[in-house]
Amino acid sequence: MSAPARILIVDDHELIGIAFAEALRDAGYQAYAEQSAREAVQMAAQCPFDVVFTDLLMSEMSGVEVCQAIKRACPQTQVVLISGHPEAAQAHRVAFLSAGGHAEILHKPFGIDTLLDVTQRLVPPARPIDDTSAGGGGV
Secondary structure: OOOOOEEEEEOOOHHHHHHHHHHHHHOOOEEEEEOOHHHHHHHHHHOOOOEEEEEOOOOOOOHHHHHHHHHHHOOOOEEEEEEOOHHHHHHHHHHHHHOOOOOOEEEOOOOHHHHHHHHHHHOOOOOOOOOOOOOOOOO
16 A cells, blocks of 8 residues: 655645644545744755645735745646736736646635545545455454
């Protein structure tokens, strides 16, 4: 069985990151949340992620800058932009795509189902093997 895909949520709103990471863990992913864009880039360089969801407008770095830094360190990582500002997201779209970002932009507010749908299209979740269905015993 393969290891679960590693997902990072980068958003300076703590509760958003926590809620998204928890939902992804419940779906079988290894998910983390980071408020600091700089810390997120360092994390991704040290231990690559399969997918990074990054907010566009943050105080330390923009989502475009996060994408550029992560793609330099880990070209195989897929980076998806999330934004609560559709006009700003559209204005930064070309720069984000040029940095190697994923074409789909998630516009806040969006639900957990949308996050899971996009994640599952990029990387399938790893599920633990059920011992009872494999004949491994059970009660």
